Amino acid sequence: MKIINKKNNQITFTAEIEESLANAVRRCVNQVPVLAIDEVEILKNDSPLYDETISHRMGLIPLTMDKPVNEKTVAKLKLSTKKEGMVCSELLVGDVKVVYDKIPITSLKKGQELEIVATAKVGKGIEHARFSPGLMFYRNIIELKIDKDCSKEVVDVCPQKILKTENGKIIVEDNYKCDMCEACVDLCEKQGKDSIKLIPTKELTITLESFGQLSVEEIFKKSIEVLKKDLKEVSKKIK
Template identity: 30%
Template sequence: MLPLKLEVLEKSEYKLVLVVEGISVEMLNVLRRIILTEVPVMAIDEVIILKNDSPLYDEIISHRLGLIPLKTDLEVYNLPKECECSGYGCPLCQVSLTCEVTNTTNASLDIYSGDLKSNDPKIVPVNDFIPIVKIDKNDKVIIEAYAVLGLAKDHAKWQAVSNVAFRNYPDISFDVNALKDAEENDLIIKMCPEKLFELASNGSLKLKGDYWKHCTLCNSCEKNSDEKISVRSKEDVYIFTIESDGVLDYDVLIKKVFEIYNEKIDEFVTELEELEIES
């Protein structure tokens, strides 16, 4: 296997793309599944509706509130079941958010996530413009909500990322001299869904330099060239993509993933040691 190597391909607030070399597909999938289901984040879990003049039912508003991504601080808060209060609700496992809006204008009014006032300035919606509900003039909405840490394996609202996926690193090769038929080359260029082929100045077929970033390994070029083009994937090299909704920074997320992974391995070893295996 290749030595482990990581390269950042793309990094923005909401997307991280890495090229990972020297890792097995099983190991990469373990990391993917931990990111997807085991990293705790904050989400609204309890809602008290004191007044609701809006056209939406209380249950719909509660559901919408639950799905608002909240910035999460993993240093301060405990999972309710691991908290000293045993999940009853205390400042170490719960954040309260309130929303009180009266429409004093002469038109309808939108209530957004930014109207939620948190008692911890670190635990706030990642975006202030997520619509919650619309109210008519003179109408009023008063809501009290409680956010707690949770795991996405219990409910998707606690998912730490929007999506996480990996794909094989494509490796396309062909002999230019075997591809001289202009009609065939045209067909290959036209049929590639990602438009990764082009004609060089001397008329021969060539691949765009960064084709591997976009190739989906659909094999269209292989089929349309009677297998003169070979589509393979590099062994133990993957393109790993994390799409974030901004609840956790990437460094916090990745550190937590390995913490959870180590805990699981320790737990497994302890269980194994306790097993009395008959010889």
């Protein structure tokens, strides 16, 4: 396992694991519970958006809490404003914090008002997208076999810029970045050659992205815990 990229809310690493196992973990991401706004009471809405649209937008605002959450966690939030301009998530105040301040909810003109009371609860992404903690995707790492007669033009057509020439030869750098777009293969075919072969290896690059409620490490660990629990249940039933 090797980490190849780590940003705030995203991690990419390589791992030599079965695709079926990676897929099972991926499917468990949406079973990791997170908080989201579940009920919205609109007391006043002079904005141009329907109550339903505002409620839908609020449900998708990622929330976070300082203490650990469980199925019984319930949090209250309020939004009350008469300020002209864009109404953003930062105006939501209560027991939980919004992860991003600048998510637009609606806009108000002078003299207009918006007053909302909301309840957040814990749920899972398999119930509704608003409870989704993030996403995971993976692909096989590609091994490239390049023949000597391959045209040097392939270096320029590669959108990932992973092909280079060194001592007159075409070499591959960071082959885990190859997304199998086949631009290099197509160019060779146009030239009547079969100089590049893309061979999927058993190794995967796995990317996890968090929507902000949990860290990517927490999402990965919790997804594996969910999978382990499910497997335990299955083996109990089989016995």
